[in-house]
Amino acid sequence: MPTSSVADKQKRIIPLFTYATSKTKDKFGMRVQREPKLQGLGILGRGQLFSCFHQAHLEEAIKLAEVFILAKTFSEFLDLAYQARDYVNEGLYVFSLSVAVLHRDDCRGVSLPPIQEVFPDKFVPVETMYNAYKQATITDPEKEIIVESETTGNVLDPEYNVAYYREDVGINAHHWHWHIVYPSAWNAEVTGKTKDRKGELFYYMHQQMCARYDCERLSNDLPRMVPFHNFHEPLEGYSAHLSSIINGLPYSSRSKGLALHDMHDISVQELERFRERISGAINLGYVTDTHGNEIDLDEHNGIDILGDIVESSHESVNKEFYGSLHNWGHVLMAAVEDPDGKFQCNPGVMDDTATSLRDPIFYRWHRFLDDLFQEFKSKFHPYNKKELEFPGVKIESVAIESKEHDVIHTFFAEDTIDVTYAYNFRRPAPVKVRLHHLDHEPFNYNIIATNQSANKKHAFVRIFLAPVHDELGNVLKPEELRRLMIELDKFSVELHHGSNTIKRSSKDSSVTISSVRSFRELLEGEGIKEHASEFCSCGWPDHLLIPKGNDQGMEFNLFVMVTDELRDRVGDYGHADICMDAVSYCGAKDQFYPDRRPMGFPFDRVIQEEEMGQWQLPNMSNTHIKIQHQHQHEKDGHD
Template identity: 55%
Template sequence: MTVKDKQKEILTLFKGLTSLSHTPLPEAERDPRLHDVGILERGHLFSCFHEAHLHEAQELYELLWEAKDFSDFIHLCKQAREIVNEGLFVFAVSVAVLHRDDCHGVRVPPIQEIFPDRFIPAETINRALKADLQRGDQDVVSVEIEHTGNIIDPEFKLAYFREDIETNAHHWHWHLVYPANWRSDFFGKAKDRKGELFAYMHQQMCARYDCERLCTGLQRMAPFQNFEEELEGYAPHLVSLVSGAPYGTRSEGMHMHDVNDVDVLDLIRWRERILNAIHTGHVTDYNGKEVKLDEEHGIDILGSLIESSHDSMNKRYYGSLHNWSHVVIARIHDPDGRFMEAPGVMDDTTTSLRDPIFYRLHRFMDNIFQDYKHRLHPYTHDELDFPGIHILSTTVKSKVANVIHTTLKQDSLELHHGIPLKGSVKVKYEHLDHDQFDYSIVVDNKTGKDKHATARIFLAPKYDELGNRIILDEQRRMYIEMDKFRVDLHPGKNTITRSSDKSSVTITHVPTFDELEAGIGVGENDSEFCSCGWPSHMLVPRGTTRGMKFQLFVMLTDFEKDDVGGSSQAHLCSDALSYCGVKDEKYPDKRAMGFPFDRTITQRFPTQFSTHNMSFTDIRIQFVEAKHH
């Protein structure tokens, strides 16, 4: 069976899941292997933050992973589709497809086309359904997306970021590649530094969010601090077509309450225990043994504790701070279920980024990770230096040197694969985008030998809300990773040129349902990490119409010291390796994620901090209003 044939089989599993027609599979006809699934009723909203939901999803994806061959796998999937909850089915089948060896080269279709109702406001879906009924003989019907708020709410200025379709899809996809309850011993495949990657990927989301806040004239966010505080409101304007229920709205001034499975006091207790572990320098595992939070593994151990993944050293004691915080906030409007309201968007990885509280909650988590990092010594000159390597200049080459232009671009999302319609209906929307640019880095290699280096590129705002220069220790938490790549340096002068569209953070294009059906983007040699990666159109912050000053940081480190060894050069699924790692291999960088900005910096400004192998360059990001015809 060819990869393209397999792809077609896989696509049929994901079509029309919001359809109202469903005939349950009689018990007698079910494959006995599926007897432990089907607990979460169909029509309910599945959450991979909810312990019971996650456990059932794990049962299913492990069972699918163990299928004898591809046809047995498809047989089980087809039966499971008729038995299990719709959202749980998509999650579990997607995890299995991403990890089965006989599915190499096969892609999971975009989640925004499977469940468009999680990404498109209910008002727009309603207009699309009406337009479909009145379509006449049109091949394609188009509707414009509705706004979900207005300028009375200052947070509306950031709707373009929070509600970006592909950014939300990235978050869903990351949690497929790194499921919380992945059992390395069962699969025989370790997820290298999974806890650290959880901490880093979410820290980067917060850094990007704060950059965007400054771009739009807002203050940086105040982290969520206290479990009794009154929270800001949020109305998602989403209605689930699977459940028929709207995602819950949080009115201004509500605060967290106990839910059926967990108390707010539990969350407070877990936080205190994790902080106590950081302050004493060790965690206590299931057997009562003390495990040191050392420089190499400490952040990874803490990431697993806080997310509460299968790798948590002691879930009974340290609990599940991240996952249950999501659930408790999602149920804030109906904590004990007396009104039978659906949870809010924080319950779901495809929708949680839409809510401003997501970023404040993750900044609170990041503050815990930073508390640990503060206890490590700041990097010494020797740890930062690459003797004999001098960066002479860094330039951003674009229409105007050291100026990057951003704008809003139009795009569309096809609905008919996810919603039963008479024909093609597209929703038109706008998203942020930027002009393509190149980095040009001039380096003098004074060692007299060929050297292998890792180039690390980051970007951060230079000034705060009040126009004051941000000191380096504050700025370091706003540095967003732009790229990381290997480069060879010959003796003497070298000019490194690197295009922005090669970024190790982003994924260039996610093939649509229609493209996958036509065999586009399907194949054994596909390098992108199974569609995991930050969307390329969101690589660069928005900037301002006058042009906002950012600092571009470039650092060259010794590849011999960075190399993890043993990894093949032709990685499978490795496009966005900074945020997604490399499939079934070690994370391709020995240094801490976010190095050199992951630890306290005692120097106030770049001139005091930088070594010859670094450069800080002032650039401007200018937002240009799009002219629609």
């Protein structure tokens, strides 16, 4: 039997995601039969909200994903997927199917539909969805409908000023996709695919989310967030205005002043116990596995071991003892309105990877977790000159090329989500929702570097950005600054003898995702190439690469460092062409992480002011640029 093309596989997989909450029937109108391989699944009932933070949910989801992944042929995989769709939980099904599509070798080149078009209810306020439904019933079915998305909250709440960031579709979709590429319960022994430095990547990706959020807060004259250290303190209120298509119930709002409360599965005291055990391991410098063996938390592998423990991934050395601090924290916060299930409410948005970034407490929770990681990092000596330098290489100048020299302009732009494939409006023309999101003008980095040696050098260029001033207008100290450094790009170059001009487009960032193909484009086969590189949908949205800045032009540090690629590169990264769209935050799926240095280098360790001379080496440059927000902008010149 001839091998199916990528386009054919794409067309056969996409219908599995269409109307994900509806059941399917075979061509005879009968329910499909359940294969023995699917026995024991369907424990989480349909109509309940699936959460990969909840251990029981996740175990069933991974079991189903493994059944899909281990199917011997593509046809068997499809058959199993159609059978499972009829009786497993709707959200769990989409999660497991997505994991399988990304990890089956015979699905190379196949793209997942945008999660925001599979479950738009996780991204679009219920008022907007209701308006879309109403317009679909009164408008000519041959005419396309576009409704404006409602805003949530108002200026009476200071947090409303950064709602554009928290509720951005792109970053919430990124978070969902990241947990699809790196499921915490992933078992490499079963799947045969190892997730290199998965624990460290969990730490770094979320650390960057926190740094970016604080940059947005400072851009809007808000103070940096306060970590959620005290598990008994009252929480701020939040209402997402989301309602689930799966059961019709709203995601629970959270009234101001509520505190974490014990649940049937987990108590607040247990969460505190997990925290103390992890903090104790950091102070001791080792963790204890299930056999009583002590495993050193060294500078090479310690952060990876610690990340697995905090997330409570399959690789955690002792899940029973160190628990599931990260995941149970999400669950407790999501259940704060109805912890004992008395009122049968949906949980809050913290329960779902596709919605949790909307809630301000998400960032405070992850800043607390990041404090644990930073406590661990503080055990190691600050980087010395030998670890930072690149002998023979000097950065002569760094500039931003845009409409205005060394100024990047931001603005709000429009985009649409097609909700037609989630809700059956019974009309041929699409129904779409128009959204507004922060964006920035395209720009180039212009870096001039000198190679003073006679031989060609292979180099890594590392680019970071951080504000110059804090919320009070004071210049940020180096130790404060490093935790606000957001990675903008990392790429390799060849430096020939003499002067080298390096130009790099912001569109090519190693952090951001390329444009996502819509549900309709995938169904129609647009842009599908037989030998194209695999696309994982994981990555930071390009439109949020740059913080908002302010009207006057907010000052930022643009830090550029050139390091020795021969020292930093890992193996033959890049040759397999697998999911390399946003390697800084998402790695290269099923390959080694493409950088030998610790993630976030050189800002992952303490910077001592008395040793600042080591941060003025020839292979480093720090340039002050401005980010200026425009309330109005011309369409021309902006993507």
